[in-house]
Amino acid sequence: MIPTTVQPQGVWAWIWQRITAVLLVVFLGTHMVVLHYVPENLNINFLGVTARFKSVLYLIVDSGLLATGLYHAFNGVRNILFDFVVEEGKRRAITLTLFLIGLAFLLWGVYALTFFIQ
Amino acid sequence: MRLTKHNVYPGRGLGMWAFWLHRLTGLALAIYLPIHILVISTVVGGASTFNDAMKFLKAPLFVLFEMGLLAVVLIHGLNGLRIVLFDLGYGVKHQKVIFVVLMFIALVLFVIGFAIALPHILV
Numbered sequence: 001m002i003p004t005t006v007q008p009q010g011v012w013a014w015i016w017q018r019i020t021a022v023l024l025v026v027f028l029g030t031h032m033v034v035l036h037y038v039p040e041n042l043n044i045n046f047l048g049v050t051a052r053f054k055s056v057l058y059l060i061v062d063s064g065l066l067a068t069g070l071y072h073a074f075n076g077v078r079n080i081l082f083d084f085v086v087e088e089g090k091r092r093a094i095t096l097t098l099f100l101i102g103l104a105f106l107l108w109g110v111y112a113l114t115f116f117i118q
Numbered sequence: 119m120r121l122t123k124h125n126v127y128p129g130r131g132l133g134m135w136a137f138w139l140h141r142l143t144g145l146a147l148a149i150y151l152p153i154h155i156l157v158i159s160t161v162v163g164g165a166s167t168f169n170d171a172m173k174f175l176k177a178p179l180f181v182l183f184e185m186g187l188l189a190v191v192l193i194h195g196l197n198g199l200r201i202v203l204f205d206l207g208y209g210v211k212h213q214k215v216i217f218v219v220l221m222f223i224a225l226v227l228f229v230i231g232f233a234i235a236l237p238h239i240l241v
Contacts, residue, residue, distance in 0.1 A: 018205060021198045032191070036184075037234060044172045046165035066155070073148040080141060083126045105155050112159035 013075055020072040027065050046116075053116040066109045074102040132214045136197055143194040150187060181238045188231050192224040 035041055041048065052058055081094050127134065157175070161168040174180075200220055204210050 018202050021202055025195050025199060028191070029195070032188075037231070045169050046161065049161075069151055073144075073151050076144045077148050080145065084123075105152055108159060109155045112155070112162050115161045 013078075017072060017075050017079070020068045020075075023068050024072055027061075028069065031065060049116050050118045053113075053118075056117075059113055059117060062113055063110045066113075067106055070102045070106050070109075074098045132217060136200070136213075136217045139193060140197050140201070143190045143197075146190050147194060150190075176238070178239045178241055181235055185228075185232055185235060185239075188235075189224075189228050192227055193221070196220040196224045 035044065075098075078094060078098050082091060085091055085094060127138065129137075157171060158168075160171040197217065197220060200209070200213070200216050203216070204213065209216050
């Protein structure tokens, strides 16, 4: 039994955590198999990656995976923190901080990915 | 009432172990992802910087580390499906059996992945 004074909230964050979870099982699974278990990809280097990045679609899919993973990871951390922090103000500060850090990593990651487009 | 570690993690059964395992693996992955982004973004420094980083990470120690990562991803991913299943209203009554079955699948996939990676660890 968990005694709590927490207000019910954030049902959309909860739903999105489930949606991104299922997406990650499919796309992160594909990502790991393609990059680490396809023999011709085993030697990861710049030329090999640029060859795959020939289509803009690849950049979009990869950025999508990045955004999905970052959302799931940072919202997951938020879920853990919210089990210990119940004050509304502190929770808002946590959400804002995690959102900004996550957004910074997303922008930096997508920016880095564009370097693979030749 | 203040929430403490004691009343957030109160159980002792298999379900609580699954919950703990999901938290810890999730936390590990949340730490890994930003590191992964930083490593791949060495490409901003040019092709040779990226290639040097990739070459460095081919060392057996890092491949071994990646095997740990594989285990963590398999545990978190498969147990995550279990959580989604429960949230859709299925299987809660059989949560322990489902956990054992999924972890067995994780173990099988890990052994396959490890076997394939082994030549890159024992070099």
